[in-house]
Amino acid sequence: MFNCLLENRCKMYESIREKLDTDGYVVMEEFLWPEECDELSDAGLEFTTELPDADQRTVFSTTDAMNKHAKDTYFFESNDKIRPFFEEAALNADGSLKVPANVSLNKPTPPIGFWIALEDATVQNGCLWIAAGSHKSGVHRRMLRNPDTESKELMIYDKPAPIYPESSFTAVPVSKGSCIILHGHVVHKSAVNKSDKPRPAYTFHVIEKYNNQYAPENWLQEGENAPFQNLYTTMQMM
Numbered sequence: 001m002f003n004c005l006l007e008n009r010c011k012m013y014e015s016i017r018e019k020l021d022t023d024g025y026v027v028m029e030e031f032l033w034p035e036e037c038d039e040l041s042d043a044g045l046e047f048t049t050e051l052p053d054a055d056q057r058t059v060f061s062t063t064d065a066m067n068k069h070a071k072d073t074y075f076f077e078s079n080d081k082i083r084p085f086f087e088e089a090a091l092n093a094d095g096s097l098k099v100p101a102n103v104s105l106n107k108p109t110p111p112i113g114f115w116i117a118l119e120d121a122t123v124q125n126g127c128l129w130i131a132a133g134s135h136k137s138g139v140h141r142r143m144l145r146n147p148d149t150e151s152k153e154l155m156i157y158d159k160p161a162p163i164y165p166e167s168s169f170t171a172v173p174v175s176k177g178s179c180i181i182l183h184g185h186v187v188h189k190s191a192v193n194k195s196d197k198p199r200p201a202y203t204f205h206v207i208e209k210y211n212n213q214y215a216p217e218n219w220l221q222e223g224e225n226a227p228f229q230n231l232y233t234t235m236q237m238m
């Protein structure tokens with residue numbers, strides 16, 4: 001009985017691994033119970049009551065040449081903090097939100113991403129769009145710490161923004177509680193939510209510490225007093 005369970009589990013891991021290798025992402029339905037999604041959503045909603053003032057809001061853009069957020073330390077210090085940022089289209093010119101905070105917060109990517117839908121994510125409310133297989137051509141662009149420590153630009157890109165044809169992306173709508181596992185190199189995006197339904201998601205990213213060198217030029221680094229948290233600890237990680 002135990003052997004059989006173990007065998008089934010191994011088969012499941014293998015098929016997840018194969019799909020991740022082929023497409024760069026895997027959808028795992030019913031990853032969380034609806035109650036767990038609600039608990040996470042509530043925690044997120046509570047957080048939206050404590051946003052930075054309008055004149056201090058940071059926009060996240062992977063293509064904006066002005067690259068505003070690279071100019072401050074906001075993200076530099078974010079490895080052990082929750083640092084909200086805003087999609088470009090989410091703010092008016094004066095920094096006020098176009099839609100209430102509880103439906104406009106979001107988050108960014110490294111080696112394996114876990115993206116969990118806390119409500120149904122549809123094409124209308126801004127599900128993920130993924131360029132399946134794009135991870136096979138490696139990293140297309142990196143955001144790095146600026147080696148020029150005199151510069152006011154704390155972070156820089158190593159290349160101009162690539163242009164991807166819309167046809168490379170496939171919408172990946174998922175139901176509440178599903179988890180999309182993302183290969184860290186797979187190109188993905190989400191569109192502006194033009195519906196009247198929020199699209200909360202809980203996302204985190206995991207790197208392998210064992211036998212793996214985390215690049216010292218990556219924009220996000222462990223803080224002196226804030227090491228990256230271990231997801232699990234085994235002998236191999238000691």
Ligand SMILES: O=C(O)CCC(=O)C(=O)O
Pocket residue numbers: 106107108109113115182188189190201203204
């Ligand atoms: O939720 C989104 O719209 C994008 C999130 C994302 O890029 C990620 O978690 O890797």
